[in-house]
Amino acid sequence: KNEVEQSPQNLTAQEEEFITINCSYSVGISALHWLQQHPGGGIVSLFMLSSGKKKHGRLIATINIQEKHSSLHITASHPRDSAVYICAVRFFQMNRDDKIIFGKGTRLHILP
């Protein structure tokens, strides 16, 4: 059972639309990451969150620790935002190194 669930799996939208991608997790975490994977495969880290909200340009990430849920929003979406967005959670393990679990990703396609 994957302990990180992302929705939707696939999303197609028109340019300028407001985009929301969701991530739910079932374990207590120390941090949550949002990653962007481009069509060629390279991955870029967008945000790291442990509480609240972060904003970078047109991207906004929020996290609700009590509800074990995070959202990634894209305002004024553009075709260059087309990518796979991956949620990853880091959690503490007793007597072991922190573990990271990755979601399966949300494939976003923005139409011009």
Next chain:
Amino acid sequence: DGGITQSPKYLFRKEGQNVTLSCEQNLNHDAMYWYRQDPGQGLRLIYYSQIVNDFQKGDIAEGYSVSREKKESFPLTVTSAQKNPTAFYLCASSIGVAGAQETQYFGPGTRLLVL
């Protein structure tokens, strides 16, 4: 420019062959990681290393081996014991492993195809 490089970008392997994927970083990071990505699945950890000459198995280490003789290099060997090696392999590094705030930096990946 600091970063992580992986080579080759594409690799073809015949059944029964061992192949080695290269990962180099000049970020002066102590920790390095190897992940495998399959269609429709999240990244899965193969091996990681916190420091030179030390490495730990991840969730799917069977059929793989690694070495960490230098801080900047963490090659992954896919052995003939790996029954389903066709996948996209990603290398990453971070300053350390233990901190909750550690960000991992990813290489461009190597796509391995078994013929």
